[in-house]
Amino acid sequence: MAQKTVVTVVCDLPHDGEAEGNETVSFAFDGASYEIDVCTAHAKDLHDTFAAYAERARRVMEELRRRLADPARPVDERDYLERLMKRD
Numbered sequence: 709m710a711q712k713t714v715v716t717v718v719c720d721l722p723h724d725g726e727a728e729g730n731e732t733v734s735f736a737f738d739g740a741s742y743e744i745d746v747c748t749a750h751a752k753d754l755h756d757t758f759a760a761y762a763e764r765a766r767r768v769m770e771e772l773r774r775r776l777a778d779p780a781r782p783v784d785e786r787d788y789l790e791r792l793m794k795r796d
C-alpha cells in the first residue's frame with residue numbers, strides 16, 4: 709500500500725478558520741531575520757506596508773560603500789567599515 713503525505717501551508721496571520729499560505733515572505737527588522745507564510749491577501753498587505761518604509765530607508769550596503777569611498781571620512785571609520793563589510 710502506498711502512502712501519500714500532503715503538506716498544506718497555512719497563513720500565519722489570523723483568519724476565521726484556516727487560509728492557505730501561498731507565499732513565504734522574508735524580512736529583517738532591528739537586526740533579526742524573519743520568515744512568514746501568508747495567504748495572497750496578507751502577502752499584498754505586507755508588500756504594500758513594507759514598500760512605504762523601504763522606499764524611504766537607506767540601503768545599508770549602499771550607504772556603507774558610499775562612506776567607505778569618501779576620503780573626507782576619518783581613516784578609523786573607513787578601516788572599521790572595511791572590516792565590517794568583509795565579514796559576510
Ligand SMILES: [Zn+2]
Binds near residue numbers: 720727746750
Ligand atoms: Zn492570510
